[in-house]
Amino acid sequence: MSARSGGAVAAVDLGATSGRVLLGYVGHDELRLTDVARFKNSPVRTLDGLHWSVLELYRDLVEGLAAAVRQEPQLASIGIDSWAVDYGLLRGGRLIGAPYSYRDERNAAGVQAVHAVAPAEELYRRNGLQHLPFNTLFQLTADRLAGTLDVADAFLLIPDLFAYWLTGTAVAERTNASTTGLLGVTTREWDADLATRLAIPGSLLPSLVDAGTALGGLAPSAQRGIGETRAVVTAVGTHDTASAVVAIPATGTNYAYISCGTWSLVGVELEHPVLTEASRAAGFTNEGGVDGRVRYLHNVMGLWLLTECIRDWERDGTTISLPTLLDQAAAVAAPVPLFDADDEAFLAPGDMPARVAAWLAAHDLPAPASRPELVRSILESLAATYARSIRDAAELSGHPVEVVHLVGGGSQNELLCQLTANATGLPVLAGPVEATAIGNVLVQARAQGFVAGDLESLRALVLRAFPPRRYDPAR
Numbered sequence: 001m002s003a004r005s006g007g008a009v010a011a012v013d014l015g016a017t018s019g020r021v022l023l024g025y026v027g028h029d030e031l032r033l034t035d036v037a038r039f040k041n042s043p044v045r046t047l048d049g050l051h052w053s054v055l056e057l058y059r060d061l062v063e064g065l066a067a068a069v070r071q072e073p074q075l076a077s078i079g080i081d082s083w084a085v086d087y088g089l090l091r092g093g094r095l096i097g098a099p100y101s102y103r104d105e106r107n108a109a110g111v112q113a114v115h116a117v118a119p120a121e122e123l124y125r126r127n128g129l130q131h132l133p134f135n136t137l138f139q140l141t142a143d144r145l146a147g148t149l150d151v152a153d154a155f156l157l158i159p160d161l162f163a164y165w166l167t168g169t170a171v172a173e174r175t176n177a178s179t180t181g182l183l184g185v186t187t188r189e190w191d192a193d194l195a196t197r198l199a200i201p202g203s204l205l206p207s208l209v210d211a212g213t214a215l216g217g218l219a220p221s222a223q224r225g226i227g228e229t230r231a232v233v234t235a236v237g238t239h240d241t242a243s244a245v246v247a248i249p250a251t252g253t254n255y256a257y258i259s260c261g262t263w264s265l266v267g268v269e270l271e272h273p274v275l276t277e278a279s280r281a282a283g284f285t286n287e288g289g290v291d292g293r294v295r296y297l298h299n300v301m302g303l304w305l306l307t308e309c310i311r312d313w314e315r316d317g318t319t320i321s322l323p324t325l326l327d328q329a330a331a332v333a334a335p336v337p338l339f340d341a342d343d344e345a346f347l348a349p350g351d352m353p354a355r356v357a358a359w360l361a362a363h364d365l366p367a368p369a370s371r372p373e374l375v376r377s378i379l380e381s382l383a384a385t386y387a388r389s390i391r392d393a394a395e396l397s398g399h400p401v402e403v404v405h406l407v408g409g410g411s412q413n414e415l416l417c418q419l420t421a422n423a424t425g426l427p428v429l430a431g432p433v434e435a436t437a438i439g440n441v442l443v444q445a446r447a448q449g450f451v452a453g454d455l456e457s458l459r460a461l462v463l464r465a466f467p468p469r470r471y472d473p474a475r
Contacts, residue, residue: 005027005028006025006026006027006028006030006445006450006451007025007026007027007074007076007445007448007450008023008024008025008026008072008074008075008076009023009024009026009075009076009077009078009079009231009234009441009444009445009448009450010022010023010024010036010065010068010072010075010077010078010079010231011023011024011033011079011081011236011437011438011440011441011444012061012064012065012078012079012080012081012162012440013081013082013240013243013434013436013437013440014041014057014061014080014081014082014083014158014159014162014240015041015082015083015240015261015262016041016083016262016263016304017040017041017042017262017307018038018039018040018041019038019039019040019041019057019060019061019064020035020036020037020038020039020064020437021036021037021038021061021064021065021067021068022034022035022036022434022437022441023036023068023071023072023075024437024438024440024441024442024444024445026441026442026445026450026451026461027450027451028451029461029464030465031438031441031442031461031462031464031465031466032465033434033437033438033441034071036064036067036068036071037060037063037064037067037068039057039060039064041053041057043101043103043349044098046098049100049101049104049105049106050100050101050103050104050105050349051097051098051099051100051101051104052086052098052099052100052101052158053098054088054095054098054099054158054161054162057162058162058165061080061162062222062225062226063225065078065225065226066225066226066227069226069227069228069229069231070227073229075229075230075231076230076231076232076444076448076450077214077231077232077233077234077444077445077447077448078166078231078232078233078234078444079233079234079235079236079440079441079443079444080159080162080163080166080233080236080238080440081159081236081237081238081239081240081242081243081436081439081440082157082158082159082162082176082238082239082240083102083158083239083240083262083263084157084176084179084239084240084241085102085132085134085135085136085139085157085179085180086099086100086101086102086136086139086157086158087099087136087139087140087155087156087157087158087161088155088156088158088161089143089148089149089152089154089155090152090153090154090155090156090170091151091152091153091154092153093154093170095161096148096151096152097148099158099161100139102134102139103134103347103348103349104134105348106139106142106146107133107134107138107139107142108133109141109142109145110137110138110139110140110141110142110145111133111138113141113142113145113198114137114138114141114198117197117198118194118197118198120280121277121280123181124275124279124280125275126184126185126191126194127178127180127181127182127183127184127185127191127194128185128273128274128275128285128286128287129179129181129185129285129286129287130283130284130285130298130299131280131283132299133344133347134347135179135180135181136157136179136180136181136182137180137181137182137194137198137200138181140155140182140198140200140204141198141200144198144199144200149200149201149204152204153203153204154170154203154204154206155204155205155206156170156172156206157172157173157176157177157180157238159173159176159238160172160173160176160206160238163215163233163235163238165219165221165222166218166219166222166233167215167216167217167218167219167222167233168216168219169215169216169233170206170207171206171207171208171209171213171215171235172205172206172207172208172209173208173209173210173211173213173235173236173237173238173239174188174208174209174210174211174288175211175237175238175239175242175287175288175289175290176238176239176242177190177208177288178239178286178287178288179239179287182194182195182200182205183208183288185273185275185286186273188208188288188292189208190202190205190208209235210235211235211236211237211238211242211290211291211443212234212235212236212290212443212446212447213234213235213447214232214233214234214235214447215232215233215234215235216232216233217230217231217232217233218231218233234443234444234447234448236439236440236443236444237289237290237439237440237443239287239288240259240261240436241259241265241287241295241297241436242287242288242289242290242295242439243290243435243436243437243438243439243440243443244259244265244407244408244435244436244439245257245259245269245289245290245293245295245439246290246438246439246442246443246455246458246459247407247432247435247436247438247439247442247458247459247462248405248407248435248459248462249405249429249431249432249459249462249463249466249467249468250405250456250459250463251460251463252402253269253399254399254400254401254402254403255268255401255402255403255404255405256268256390256393256394256401256403256404256405257269257404257405257406257407258386258404258405258406258407258408258410258420259407259408259435259436260302260303260406260407260408260409260410260411260413260416261302261303261408261409261410262302262303262304262307263299263300263301263302263304264299264300264301264302264303264382264385264386264410265295265297265298265299265300266297266298266300266385266386266389266390266393267284267295267296267297267298267389267393268296268297268393268394268397268399268401269289269293269294269295269296270286270293270294270296270397270399271293271294272294273286273294273296274286274296274396274397276396278396279396282298282392282396283298283299283342284296284297284298284392284393284396285297285298285299290439290443290455291454291455293455296393296397296399297389297393298389298392298393300341300342300382300385300386300389301341301342301343301346301347301382302382302410303382303409303410303413304346305341305346305352305356305378305381305382306375306378306379308349308350308352309352309353309356309371309374309375309378310322310325311349311352312350312351312352312353313353313371325371325372325375326375326413326414326415328371328372328375329372329373329375329376329379329415330376330414330415331372332372332373332376334373336368336373336376336377336380337360337365337366337367337368337377338377338380338381338384339356339359339360339363339365339377339381340359340381340385341378341381341382341384341385342385343359345358345359346359353374356374356377356378376415379413379415379416379419380419380423382416382419382420383416383419383420383422383423383424384423386404386420386423386424387420387423387424387425390404390424390426401426402426403426403427403428403429404420404421404424404426404427404428404429405428405429405468406420406428406429406430406431407430407431407432407433407435408433408435408436409433411430411431411432411433411435411468411469412430412433414471417430417469417471418471418474420471421471421472421473421474422473422474424473425473426473427470427471427472427473428470428471429468429469429470429471430468430469430470430471431466431467431468431469432462432466432468438462438466442458442461442462446458
């Protein structure tokens, strides 16, 4: 493709259980993806906690980008998105240890120490975030208590760390920075006063950039692994949900979205944050979106509940067929017990079937008698939580909701989509599956001049390329 008619970019999309590299071809009326590489991503438990294998992950993404360059020598740009809140600490440009996973148990001490200085109500006024025990400011405080911050001179969120290794440019992209708890919800700048009060050195905080900012070409070390290319690295909506929301194929504004994967992010898109006490009490967060939008949403545990059950069942060496299991769950006719999919009891990995059974027993509810019944219980519990979150989002924000867009991997789960339509009483439009990668691609393409316009223009392109599947509530 010529630059005038469009071009090719590479999206690196890193999730908490897997990563992928895709090529995106974008023009005035063209949007298509080609799968280049996929690889696993799993935390590793050591004596001191749960860590990410970031060197292995970086190797995998470099190999994926090398394959992308071989396939598309005229590659124009590379963009990286990932899960939020986790980070690497550096000194003199060198990584200090393996980054912790947000599911590590060390965060409790950080929560207690932060709230002793800044109560939850004050934090919400400053950062607008739903209280989650793994938000970055709690993790950084845990590092401070352990003495780790004393030897660091910088911190970089995961996608920013990989962009730094590719280019040598150390920055923080705003959509992901908004999940740290240290970014002012109205100023969109680092909250230096809060950092000082929490004894987090302001010198650790990198310069902020917006999605669409060019970070530079590949450093020689990255060129050796990826190959000769003129592609620049572009900061996209580096929080994966920010990229996913870009790719919602909406035709109006009166919609809610569910970005459904390991986590489910359920909410609406706004122009301004909602910082009321009722919003805080309901557990809603105001995270930054591309082009200054606000992702007003509630974090729900998501398909982690299901994947952890399958991981537990496969420990004896058997292989579980997810399609078969979902068909069996769809055939369950008897009512199944529902549980609170928001409960922090389900945050840590391991023994998920036992923990669901324990939750139900503690609430005087019977445990499902079979694996299909447990799967049905999980999906119905998720759908009920989605419905409650959408009702709350609409009420708290004053934003009307007439349709639900469900994007991401969960959009392939027909049973979940139908149960969500039933629970919300609203039509559910499912897809695209690769919404995060598509949003990543579109921000790069716009920065390169391959497409133009606001988010609504980009979404119209998504709708034409990836029409969603409709699920109506059962009558």
